[in-house]
Amino acid sequence: MKTTFLFRNYAEANPDLAELYGNEDEAALREHYEKYGSVERRGVNLEDYLRVEKVLLSEEGHICIAGWADRRMAESIAVTLVVGYMMYEFGELRDQFCWYHRQDVAEVIGDFERPSGYLFLAQIPDFRMHSEVMVLVNGKKYYSSEAMRWMSVQSFMTDALATCAVLADRPVGATLPLTEKLAPGFSQVWTSYLDRLGFSCLYETGTDREGDRSIIITLYRDTSMLISQLETLAPALSGQPVELIVVANEYTGETALLAEQLAAFSQLHDVCLSMHLCSGNSGFSAGNNYGAKIARGETLIFMNPDIFPPEGQEDQAFAFLAGDPGEGLDGALLYYGDGSLMHSGMYTTADQAVDARMGFSQPVLRVEHYGKGLTAHVDDTEAELAEELREVPEDGLLVTAALWRIRKSVFEEVGGLSTDYIIAYYEDADFCLKMLEAGRPVRLDHSRWIHMEGVGKPKPPMLRTVMWLNRALYSRRFADSPFLAPAATDLFQL
Amino acid sequence: MKFLTLSLYHPRVMRGGAQYVAKDLHDAAAADPEVDAVMLAAIDSRMFPQYSKTGASITALPDTDNEFLMPGRRFDDFFHRIYDPRRNKALKRFLEDHKPDVIHLHHSLWVGLEVIDLIRNTLPNVKIIYTLHEYLAICHRQGQLYRYHEGGICQDTRPDQCVGCFPERNVDEFILRRRGFKRAFAMVDEFISPSQYLKDRFVEWGLDADKITVIANGHHRRRPEGWVPKHSPELNVFGFFGQFVDAKGIDVALKAARRVAETTEREVEIKVFGGNKEYATKDYLAKIEAVLDDAPEELIVTEVGSYSRDNVFELMSTVDWVITPSIWPETFGLVVSEAWDARRPVLASRAGGLDGRIIDGVNGFSFLPGSDTGLAQLMEFCIGNAEVWQKMAHEMPDEITVDEAWAAHKALIAR
Known part of the structure; x- marks a missing residue:
């Protein structure tokens, strides 16, 4: 076979070289091509091999880029952001990019071996906003705006999380290591979002009352069940040394109306009640931590906004509110609205996440509820209950934060709920494992409560990414915990 | 006996079966020399602004001695509650001023179930009777127990079935709705049902059969004495x-x-x-x-x-x-x-x-x-x-008169 270097074509297509070497110096031109030209993909229309499908930019310099590339033609990617009179160069990015397999792209470019989809998340330090923005990839302009509409940190976070759902929706084995590329970026965004949040007191009554316990209810947006919940809790609150603190994340309803309803409720029931609105969505951990911070009680009861005492069995449920958790953490038996068992303790266990194509294998943790979905019923006798709980161990148990009882001092010593978890999920299991690792007991109280968790609704993309990221964080933290349930528990105990 | 009727609307504000029954019984009670009767009708102030006075939760109905209106600004038509502090305060004072021995509730619409809490708090010993005019406690579909999407009477009112009529809601919401009604109804002393069928449906739903008395709605006779019925030539x-x-x-x-x-x-x-x-x-x-x-x-x-x-x-x-x-x-x-x-x-x-x-x-x-x-x-x-x-x-026999119905109510109150 004969191989010919078309040096005249090369010189013609690259006038800078022609000026240096002329059109006829085949040797010099060939040397340049082999040394630089082929690596730089001179003469290649980059847009045919590298696409930017989405660019998100926040007012604090967070940037998220999503797209695809044919890695054989675009081996490295250099991102540059020009904002007004400032140019921010990320340089050549290899490790910072989160590459993943995209079947749709592979079918077009013909490369099924290398991952072609990419996600990039970063923050520019010392960022200055301006109206003019340009995003260059490998020196080529891929995005520009002369009147940039900057996203708030919250909307950036929401959109960026939703963008990454493409990974969260895949089997965890195929994407778990990729969280390491994205988690630092999201952690930065989440922290910067949390830092700017604040809480305002919407309503308070009876706060001069002496009390030794505080019930903390953290809700997200929806207050539709709040009055019903307060009505059913009223006998345990009315005239009792208990304060009830409601923390609402991202409440979007009419605040005046909500305050009026709470006032009207207080007219009918002698309660110590306060409600605090967060300026955004601080998530489950920060919301509850705030409630704990302002709580005056020595004992804290964390309660989800969909927890109710069972009809006709209120007294046994209210006994839970009055009990002392000592140095430990107590959870309770939770039943669905239809009366069937939802929670009688939890365990955490490890699976092996494997992706042979990507070449990795690592543990990923999973949290399971004992007894979930069994035929046990909230109206069962004590004997029936004892039989149903026969496989639930007393030691090494985790309990869901849908309903917790813990001394404030213990809660604070353990550090409260970790706000490293974005919005929600896995923070309660994290807290339980920290308790256990500190040698503190975690127990399942046998009081029965209703958890109106309802039928699962499809989760929005951003929340799916949150669960994926949080699970990865939880797995990294506790992969070596001595309190992981053995395989036999996972396979045979319920 | 001081007898307070607490109704949904007043026939002068809006005509309707339940309000006629409430007003008729109030009138019969007012005509009874043994009874001091007062009527308070809850209304939607947005629909009838002409009956609402800014800042006043209870107002008199013009040209009446003992008939009042309670205009509401909002109403949660799923859970049937209002929770308005201004109204609570006014109603509490109204109850303290009138001190009724018996309160006859005719509805939860625009009355609000929490009113029963308020009544019990304010007048712990008052007798509360409640006429079940329709199936609203059981059925959110205008209390009709009719499945429009299936075209048939609803025979199974368990919460999962309600989602069939309201797919945008979930089962838990209907469980809570039922619970809210039952919690309030537990504070009621006696229920009145205008028909055996309605009683049966409420018993099936969970009310104690012994607490529901069937009393037909009384009727004001319009037929003149000696009037002879006639028909058309073809009876068609x-x-x-x-x-x-x-x-x-x-x-x-x-x-x-x-x-x-x-x-x-x-x-x-x-x-x-x-x-x-x-x-x-x-x-x-x-x-x-x-x-x-x-x-x-x-x-x-x-x-x-x-x-x-x-x-x-x-x-x-x-x-x-x-x-x-x-x-x-x-x-x-x-x-x-x-x-x-x-x-x-x-x-x-x-x-x-x-x-x-x-x-x-x-x-x-x-x-x-x-x-x-x-x-x-x-x-x-x-x-x-x-x-x-x-x-x-x-x-054919006539239905019982309003006076007969009132007598039956009095007997129930005395029980």
């Missing part, structure tokens, strides 16, 4: 009296009449005295249009419009038979009492409270709800049947 004029809405079954009556006209080639006249046509759905109106499309000339349909209880006696005298073709389980059927007062036999569907009231051949005839063929057979039998008509028109 049927009247529908009621609301022109989907669940009332006007389409069933028209289909049946058309069937009779087509098969017998005899003239059949239907007079429709129906109000609130604006609340009928487009689909329903189209269905009625379709029934009348290319109808035979023997079928004469006249849409007369709405009526009131002041002229219903005269209007009913213009028909021979009254049809109540409801497809939803009527709780009582006031129109039946009015028909009997006008000595008109009733052709009624066996839906809900109507079923127990109609005795075939005595005060009317009954047919399966929604069955136009069943009704057509009855109509065919009735047309020109003077013997049957005369017997029933002269022998």
Whole structure:
């Protein structure tokens, strides 16, 4: 076979070289091509091999880029952001990019071996906003705006999380290591979002009352069940040394109306009640931590906004509110609205996440509820209950934060709920494992409560990414915990 | 005895069955020398701003001695509560000022279930009686127990079934809704049901049967002494009296009449005295249009419009038979009492409270709800049947009067 270097074509297509070497110096031109030209993909229309499908930019310099590339033609990617009179160069990015397999792209470019989809998340330090923005990839302009509409940190976070759902929706084995590329970026965004949040007191009554316990209810947006919940809790609150603190994340309803309803409720029931609105969505951990911070009680009861005492069995449920958790953490038996068992303790266990194509294998943790979905019923006798709980161990148990009882001092010593978890999920299991690792007991109280968790609704993309990221964080933290349930528990105990 | 009636609306604000019953009983109580009667009617102030005074939660009804209005600014029509602090304060004071011995609640709509908490807190020993005018506690579908998406009476009211009518809501919400009603109803001393059917449905739902007494809604007789009932020459004029809405079954009556006209080639006249046509759905109106499309000339349909209880006696005298073709389980059927007062036999569907009231051949005839063929057979039998008509028109018993109903209430209160 004969191989010919078309040096005249090369010189013609690259006038800078022609000026240096002329059109006829085949040797010099060939040397340049082999040394630089082929690596730089001179003469290649980059847009045919590298696409930017989405660019998100926040007012604090967070940037998220999503797209695809044919890695054989675009081996490295250099991102540059020009904002007004400032140019921010990320340089050549290899490790910072989160590459993943995209079947749709592979079918077009013909490369099924290398991952072609990419996600990039970063923050520019010392960022200055301006109206003019340009995003260059490998020196080529891929995005520009002369009147940039900057996203708030919250909307950036929401959109960026939703963008990454493409990974969260895949089997965890195929994407778990990729969280390491994205988690630092999201952690930065989440922290910067949390830092700017604040809480305002919407309503308070009876706060001069002496009390030794505080019930903390953290809700997200929806207050539709709040009055019903307060009505059913009223006998345990009315005239009792208990304060009830409601923390609402991202409440979007009419605040005046909500305050009026709470006032009207207080007219009918002698309660110590306060409600605090967060300026955004601080998530489950920060919301509850705030409630704990302002709580005056020595004992804290964390309660989800969909927890109710069972009809006709209120007294046994209210006994839970009055009990002392000592140095430990107590959870309770939770039943669905239809009366069937939802929670009688939890365990955490490890699976092996494997992706042979990507070449990795690592543990990923999973949290399971004992007894979930069994035929046990909230109206069962004590004997029936004892039989149903026969496989639930007393030691090494985790309990869901849908309903917790813990001394404030213990809660604070353990550090409260970790706000490293974005919005929600896995923070309660994290807290339980920290308790256990500190040698503190975690127990399942046998009081029965209703958890109106309802039928699962499809989760929005951003929340799916949150669960994926949080699970990865939880797995990294506790992969070596001595309190992981053995395989036999996972396979045979319920 | 100080007797407070707490109702939904007042007939002077908006006419309707429940408010007439409440007002009639209040009037009967007020006329009773042993009773000091007060009436407080909850209303929607947005719908009736002319009855609302800024900042006042309770106001007097003009030109009455002891009748008041309680205009509300908002109402949670799922959980049936209001939670308005201004109103709570006013109502508490109202109760403290009037100190009723008995409070008769007639509704939760615009009254709010938390009012029962407030009553119990303010007057711990007051006797609370509650008339169940419809199935609202059981059914969020306007309390009708009718599944529009299936076209049938709802026989299974468990929360998962409710989602069939309201797919945008979840089962837990319906469990909580039921719980809210039951929690409030637990503070009620006695319930009154206008029909055995309604009582049975509430017992099945969870109320204690011993706490529900059936007392028919009393009726104001309009029939003059010595008045003799007359009929049309052909005994072929049927009247529908009621609301022109989907669940009332006007389409069933028209289909049946058309069937009779087509098969017998005899003239059949239907007079429709129906109000609130604006609340009928487009689909329903189209269905009625379709029934009348290319109808035979023997079928004469006249849409007369709405009526009131002041002229219903005269209007009913213009028909021979009254049809109540409801497809939803009527709780009582006031129109039946009015028909009997006008000595008109009733052709009624066996839906809900109507079923127990109609005795075939005595005060009317009954047919399966929604069955136009069943009704057509009855109509065919009735047309020109003077013997049957005369017997029933002269022998049918009347419904109890308002005074008799009040006496029954007093007996219940004294129990």
